[in-house]
Amino acid sequence: MVRHLVANKVIVAAYAHPDDGEFLAAGTLARCVEEGNEVYAICVTNGDLGAKTLSKSSKELAQVRQNELIEAMKVIGGHPPIFLNCPDGFVRDHLEELKERLVYWFRKLKAELVITFDPWKMYEIHPDHIEVGRMASEAACFACFPLLYPNHMKEGLEPHQPAEVWYMSPFEHKANRLVNISTTMRKKIEAVLCHQSQVEMLADMFIPSADPRSLSSEDKSQLKEATENFLLMIAQGMGSLSNGKVELAEAFYAIKVGPGHFDNYQEMLQEAIGIPIDELEII
Numbered sequence: 001m002v003r004h005l006v007a008n009k010v011i012v013a014a015y016a017h018p019d020d021g022e023f024l025a026a027g028t029l030a031r032c033v034e035e036g037n038e039v040y041a042i043c044v045t046n047g048d049l050g051a052k053t054l055s056k057s058s059k060e061l062a063q064v065r066q067n068e069l070i071e072a073m074k075v076i077g078g079h080p081p082i083f084l085n086c087p088d089g090f091v092r093d094h095l096e097e098l099k100e101r102l103v104y105w106f107r108k109l110k111a112e113l114v115i116t117f118d119p120w121k122m123y124e125i126h127p128d129h130i131e132v133g134r135m136a137s138e139a140a141c142f143a144c145f146p147l148l149y150p151n152h153m154k155e156g157l158e159p160h161q162p163a164e165v166w167y168m169s170p171f172e173h174k175a176n177r178l179v180n181i182s183t184t185m186r187k188k189i190e191a192v193l194c195h196q197s198q199v200e201m202l203a204d205m206f207i208p209s210a211d212p213r214s215l216s217s218e219d220k221s222q223l224k225e226a227t228e229n230f231l232l233m234i235a236q237g238m239g240s241l242s243n244g245k246v247e248l249a250e251a252f253y254a255i256k257v258g259p260g261h262f263d264n265y266q267e268m269l270q271e272a273i274g275i276p277i278d279e280l281e282i283i
């Protein structure tokens with residue numbers, strides 16, 4: 001099934017760190033914008049752990065990374081990012097505040113689609129990714145209850161229930177949404193390259209011989225092209241899930257939101273009794 005992304009809807013991406021969404025969903029977010037949707041990014045932490053050297057203070061690093069996301073969102077065509085300024089690496093210590101803030105923003109923006117981390121992803125070790133995914137999922141399922149955080153109603157907000165949560169990069173889970181990013185791949189690459197501090201920190205992922213703590217001038221001159229090639233390889237890998245229908249893609253596991261739960265009873269029942277579920281939807 002091939003269809004366009006919904007138009008006139010609000011898509012909210014909830015990230016842990018400023019560069020998370022660019023690596024995993026920027027092509028999709030750019031397509032959402034091109035097809036007439038409003039795109040917002042909520043960045044939960046200030047990213048102040050994201051370095052392998054002491055060349056910048058935590059405060060300086062947080063500022064650099066905030067600016068990188070501001071620039072990346074301009075490339076994608078989304079709204080300026082919303083920063084919640086949780087300390088990087090310590091989201092677990094702020095869960096209640098985080099849930100309240102996410103409910104607040106989902107209500108205020110009237111989020112239709114929430115894109116975030118899969119909190120149940122196998123081998124996910126980063127606590128911020130797990131907790132942001134969990135709190136964003138909870139907030140999506142609980143924002144519809146007016147008795148939850150009633151002070152929001154006094155501020156003029158209304159209860160709101162997003163339609164779906166999409167989990168980014170479901171490597172071990174069968175993806176059920178594959179977004180064709182062939183037309184927005186250039187924007188994805190440009191958006192990722194806005195995060196220069198992280199491209200350098202992850203340099204050995206793109207150039208195996210590179211040492212991110214002391215990049216040689218040769219590494220630096222190759223880094224842009226190597227990053228681009230890496231992103232293309234991942235997008236081609238995701239595209240291969242489509243059996244030749246799509247060249248470059250981002251994959252997601254989408255789940256419908258209900259009041260206080262996910263609306264996935266039919267899928268769970270089908271799985272339990274062995275009826276195949278959810279064909280891959282190519283968008």
Ligand SMILES: [Zn+2]
Nearest residue numbers: 016017020129
């Ligand atoms: Zn991250």
